[in-house]
Amino acid sequence: xxxxxxxxxxxxxxxxxxxxxxxxxxxxxxxxxxxxxxxxxxxxxxxxxxxxxxxxxxxxxxxxxxxxxxxxxxxxxxxxxxxxxxxxxxxxxxxxxxxxxxxxxxxxxxxxxxxxxxxxxxxxxxxxxxxxxxxxxxxxxxxxxxxxxxxxxxxxxxxxxxxxxxxxxxxxxxxxxxxxxxxxxxxxxxxxxxxxxxxxxxxxxxxxxxxxxxxxxxxxxxxxxxxxxxxxxxxxxxxxxxxxxxxxxxxxxxx
Numbered sequence: 001x002x003x004x005x006x007x008x009x010x011x012x013x014x015x016x017x018x019x020x021x022x023x024x025x026x027x028x029x030x031x032x033x034x035x036x037x038x039x040x041x042x043x044x045x046x047x048x049x050x051x052x053x054x055x056x057x058x059x060x061x062x063x064x065x066x067x068x069x070x071x072x073x074x075x076x077x078x079x080x081x082x083x084x085x086x087x088x089x090x091x092x093x094x095x096x097x098x099x100x101x102x103x104x105x106x107x108x109x110x111x112x113x114x115x116x117x118x119x120x121x122x123x124x125x126x127x128x129x130x131x132x133x134x135x136x137x138x139x140x141x142x143x144x145x146x147x148x149x150x151x152x153x154x155x156x157x158x159x160x161x162x163x164x165x166x167x168x169x170x171x172x173x174x175x176x177x178x179x180x181x182x183x184x185x186x187x188x189x190x191x192x193x194x195x196x197x198x199x200x201x202x203x204x205x206x207x208x209x210x211x212x213x214x215x216x217x218x219x220x221x222x223x224x225x226x227x228x229x230x231x232x233x234x235x236x237x238x239x240x241x242x243x244x245x246x247x248x249x250x251x252x253x254x255x
Contacts, residue, residue: 205229
């Protein structure tokens with residue numbers, strides 16, 4: 001191979017690399033679908049960190065809401081601000097308590113689908129605290145602690161045993177350290193609408209959940225007529241099986 005051939009080969013390789021980088025950096029269209037991720041209690045927006053890059057790799061815009069966890073109204077307002085800021089259609093995703101939030105916040109015409117991830121799905125006029133009254137108290141709920149300000153939190157050992165029992169010890173310790181305590185009174189706040197009545201719905205049931213009874217999750221999925229996926233995970237499938245969760249969200253975005 002002569003020097004000219006080598007130089008041409010190097011140039012071609014450089015141009016291909018530059019083209020690939022350019023494609024990766026290309027801005028998304030203004031009307032591209034946005035996935036808005038709503039975390040639950042005892043968590044924050046970082047709970048979606050493994051799902052976000054998987055969705056971005058498929059060409060979706062992604063925004064994770066940071067809920068104050070001070071009341072249903074406050075969390076709904078935080079979510080609606082993010083939804084209102086988007087220029088295209090939105091897939092609204094809620095985990096756990098976030099399911100109650102998206103049920104109240106998800107009525108906008110922008111929203112093309114709702115995705116519930118091991119989440120509450122109340123009807124109009126229901127409080128989250130009443131939704132599991134016909135089921136045994138889950139092991140994790142029995143360990144909740146309340147501080148002097150009325151906020152609930154999970155001890156680190158319960159995070160490892162009941163909240164995220166299928167992740168590494170290091171990841172469970174990180175979840176415990178970054179958890180967002182929630183105002184106990186928020187669970188008594190009642191919804192006034194049920195966005196799932198007028199939206200396409202998806203539901204991920206976590207069959208090994210120790211925070212919400214899996215049977216209750218199945219009942220929610222049936223009630224809202226959701227396209228349902230069951231995963232053999234803890235309460236945090238987006239951490240332990242992010243690829244499966246991303247697949248469901250992407251399917252909702254492709255509608």
